[in-house]
Amino acid sequence: xxxxxxxxxxxxxxxxxxxxxxxxxxxxxxxxxxxxxxxxxxxxxxxxxxxxxxxxxxxxxxxxxxxxxxxxxxxxxxxxxxxxxxxxxxxxxxxxxxxxxxxxxxxxxxxxxxxxxxxxxxxxxxxxxxxxxxxxxxxxxxxxxxxxxxxxxxxxxxxxxxxxxxxxxxxxxxxxxxxxxxxxxxxxxxxxxxxxxxxxxxxxxxxxxxxxxxxxxxxxxxxxxxxxxxxxxxxxxxxxxxxxxxxxxxxxxxxxxxxxxxxxxxxxxxxxxxxxxxxxxxxxxxxxxxxxxxxxxxxxxxxxxxxxxxxxxxxxxxxxxxxxxxxxxxxxxxxxxxxxxxxxxxxxxxxxxxxxxxxxxxxxxxxxxxxxxxxxxxxxxxxxxxxxxxxxxxxxxxxxxxxxxxxxxxxxxxxxxxxxxxxxxxxxxxxxxxxxxxxxxxxxxxxxxxxxxxxxxxxxxxxxxxxxxxxxxxxxxxxxxxxxxxxxxxxxxxxxxxxxxxxxxxxxxxxxxxxxxxxxxxxxxxxxxxxxxxxxxxxxxxxxxxxxxxxxxxxxxxxxxxxxxxxxxxxxxxxxxxxxxxxxxxxxxxxxxxxxxxxxxxxxxxxxxxxxxxxxxxxxxxxxxxxxxxxxxxxxxxxxxxxxxxxxxxxxxxxxxxxxxxxxxxxxxxxxxxxxxxxxxxxxxxxxxxxxxxxxxxxxxxxxxxxxxxxxxxxxxxxxxxxxxxxxxxxxxxxxxxxxxxxxxxxxxxxxxxxxx
Numbered sequence: 001x002x003x004x005x006x007x008x009x010x011x012x013x014x015x016x017x018x019x020x021x022x023x024x025x026x027x028x029x030x031x032x033x034x035x036x037x038x039x040x041x042x043x044x045x046x047x048x049x050x051x052x053x054x055x056x057x058x059x060x061x062x063x064x065x066x067x068x069x070x071x072x073x074x075x076x077x078x079x080x081x082x083x084x085x086x087x088x089x090x091x092x093x094x095x096x097x098x099x100x101x102x103x104x105x106x107x108x109x110x111x112x113x114x115x116x117x118x119x120x121x122x123x124x125x126x127x128x129x130x131x132x133x134x135x136x137x138x139x140x141x142x143x144x145x146x147x148x149x150x151x152x153x154x155x156x157x158x159x160x161x162x163x164x165x166x167x168x169x170x171x172x173x174x175x176x177x178x179x180x181x182x183x184x185x186x187x188x189x190x191x192x193x194x195x196x197x198x199x200x201x202x203x204x205x206x207x208x209x210x211x212x213x214x215x216x217x218x219x220x221x222x223x224x225x226x227x228x229x230x231x232x233x234x235x236x237x238x239x240x241x242x243x244x245x246x247x248x249x250x251x252x253x254x255x256x257x258x259x260x261x262x263x264x265x266x267x268x269x270x271x272x273x274x275x276x277x278x279x280x281x282x283x284x285x286x287x288x289x290x291x292x293x294x295x296x297x298x299x300x301x302x303x304x305x306x307x308x309x310x311x312x313x314x315x316x317x318x319x320x321x322x323x324x325x326x327x328x329x330x331x332x333x334x335x336x337x338x339x340x341x342x343x344x345x346x347x348x349x350x351x352x353x354x355x356x357x358x359x360x361x362x363x364x365x366x367x368x369x370x371x372x373x374x375x376x377x378x379x380x381x382x383x384x385x386x387x388x389x390x391x392x393x394x395x396x397x398x399x400x401x402x403x404x405x406x407x408x409x410x411x412x413x414x415x416x417x418x419x420x421x422x423x424x425x426x427x428x429x430x431x432x433x434x435x436x437x438x439x440x441x442x443x444x445x446x447x448x449x450x451x452x453x454x455x456x457x458x459x460x461x462x463x464x465x466x467x468x469x470x471x472x473x474x475x476x477x478x479x480x481x482x483x484x485x486x487x488x489x490x491x492x493x494x495x496x497x498x499x500x501x502x503x504x505x506x507x508x509x510x511x512x513x514x515x516x517x518x519x520x521x522x523x524x525x526x527x528x529x530x531x532x533x534x535x536x537x538x539x540x541x542x543x544x545x546x547x548x549x550x551x552x553x554x555x556x557x558x559x560x561x562x563x564x565x566x567x568x569x570x571x572x573x574x575x576x577x578x579x580x581x582x583x584x585x586x587x588x589x590x591x592x593x594x595x596x597x598x599x600x601x602x603x604x605x606x607x608x609x610x611x612x613x614x615x616x617x618x619x620x621x622x623x624x625x626x627x628x629x630x631x632x633x634x635x636x637x638x639x640x641x642x643x644x645x646x647x648x649x650x651x652x653x654x655x656x657x658x659x660x661x662x663x664x665x666x667x668x669x670x671x672x673x674x675x676x677x678x679x680x681x682x683x684x685x686x687x688x689x690x691x692x693x694x695x696x697x698x699x700x701x702x703x704x705x706x707x708x709x710x711x712x713x714x715x716x717x718x719x720x721x722x723x724x725x726x727x728x729x730x731x732x733x734x735x736x737x738x739x740x741x742x743x744x745x746x747x748x749x750x751x752x753x754x755x756x757x
Contacts, residue, residue: 188204401476503674515538
């Protein structure tokens with residue numbers, strides 16, 4: 001006889017189930033033991049079928065009813081689960097386990113009051129029980145009763161010092177309540193009682209990270225790996241921590257974490273994040289690796305909101321619009337990200353807000369994120385100092401980008417022209433890198449420059465409040481290393497947004513948004529804040545912008561090469577289907593013309609294939625596309641572009657300025673919302689109002705017309721930089737005076753209203 005294959009544990013379990021189902025009167029204890037094995041093996045449907053059969057044989061067994069309820073809960077049948085737990089409690093009214101399980105179902109259903117009632121009953125049945133206290137704390141937290149939850153968790157950890165779940169929940173609750181110090185103390189006590197307990201060690205690593213203590217987190221994780229080099233969670237956290245600062249080390253640790261625990265989706269997504277952090281420096285290789293990994297991960301079931309946001313980022317940066325569409329709808333995705341506290345995910349969402357309804361939905365999504373932050377701030381307010389006695393206005397800028405960064409360079413005119421007779425200016429940064437020359441220049445010019453790379457939003461708000469500001473302006477929104485949520489604690493009596501993020505933050509504590517008459521929204525309901533209008537331009541270019549730019553090419557590319565080249569240096573996440581189609585149609589309408597993509601991502605084969613396909617759909621062959629995967633020295637690449645075509649609905653900002661600075665005109669399509677009108681302001685102030693239009697048809701006609709207007713393009717190549725310097729965009733003295741006059745009026749009016757009260 002041939003050898004039979006050995007039975008697997010799954011085969012053995014299946015055989016046992018069939019044997020028991022066929023038995024005329026199997027003992028209840030045997031049924032319960034097998035049901036527990038099925039639960040441990042996550043074979044929930046078989047467990048439900050088994051218990052349905054055995055309940056008819058043992059209708060008065062409380063434990064069988066209880067585990068049947070557990071199976072029904074996992075299978076998404078809550079009403080039947082509740083009935084099973086109720087039956088267990090009828091059989092044994094002092095069965096605390098069934099009461100806890102009943103409460104868990106109520107938590108699942110969002111009925112937090114019923115859940116608390118069930119857990120309270122369990123606690124009455126088991127007065128010394130740590131589990132019912134912990135579960136009651138969960139219900140209390142859902143009801144907003146934080147102090148009571150902390151009390152219950154403190155009792156649970158005192159009763160059972162080895163109960164890791166209670167310690168972890170206590171630490172996270174204290175952190176959310178703004179007491180990271182007490183959270184750290186709690187986990188330190190937990191680890192003293194349970195040395196090297198893995199879940200508590202990981203909880204400590206997580207706490208150090210979310211508390212902003214990056215250096216401590218790195219030291220903690222490095223120490224863990226020195227003791228136990230094959231600890232997957234430590235490799236994961238260390239790699240995730242280093243993703244932005246040191247992508248090479250990050251990917252090394254994350255690849256090791258995946259080798260040790262290949263089924264951990266969190267580890268794979270962290271590797272994807274690290275790859276995305278490094279796509280700007282290697283001509284597309286890492287972006288292609290990220291794209292391939294993202295496609296594999298997109299097939300996994302039930303991704304978390306943060307994971308979906310990461311997939312969206314990769315697909316957006318490679319113009320994989322079909323893959324992006326399969327992730328979900330504009331509304332569903334945006335609201336899931338906002339509800340999960342992921343305001344940074346909404347930044348790429350701006351590029352998809354291509355209708356008036358979507359623009360307003362985007363505002364609602366930002367507001368949804370803000371309500372959670374405001375609730376946290378309300379639970380742990382900061383102490384506000386009295387108004388300062390001095391006569392000068394104390395103005396604060398909150399930004400991690402006041403360095404060699406587009407925001408920093410655009411802010412320089414305000415720094416270089418501070419009206420020290422009327423203002424004291426303070427800067428607050430969370431930048432984690434080394435200070436550069438621009439940051440040093442800004443630091444020398446202001447009253448105070450504070451850098452807090454490792455700080456919580458609440459602690460930052462408390463420190464800012466101690467400076468007794470009259471007004472605080474945030475310049476970063478949810479971009480990298482910025483903390484707009486600081487403003488939820490209202491550390492200054494007047495607060496505004498400006499420059500770094502072309503959209504409302506969503507926070508009700510932000511009173512104003514700084515803009516100008518040309519980019520202000522057409523409808524007041526497209527901005528949550530009250531507009532603060534600068535009279536001419538909302539930005540100006542300092543002398544550094546002109547001095548550091550490379551020389552403008554004497555001839556146009558068309559003159560040198562014999563054909564006209566359109567192009568864009570905008571981030572590919574702004575390249576919507578409609579944008580690519582509009583660009584391709586323009587190129588198709590100008591015989592022999594080319595299109596140049598000037599971006600680090602232009603080295604990605606995935607990006608090239610997707611853009612090539614979009615252009616081919618409009619009759620533009622692949623040989624008419626040019627790829628310039630450049631970073632840092634990209635301004636010189638404008639020497640090969642005759643006309644820049646803008647993105648929409650999210651237009652260029654810095655890229656529009658750079659194109660004009662290099663003598664290359666920009667054709668733009670404006671919409672109703674602020675983020676759809678950035679280029680409009682720049683072009684109007686540059687004297688090129690006719691190049692900003694209001695319809696796709698006009699965009700096409702204007703671009704084609706400009707392509708055929710060779711004398712105008714030649715003239716612009718020669719004069720545009722000088723024209724910019726002579727325009728409001730180059731008049732930094734007037735711009736700064738307008739800005740500080742505006743701020744002074746707002747602060748004075750606020751002070752006057754307080755006096756009047």
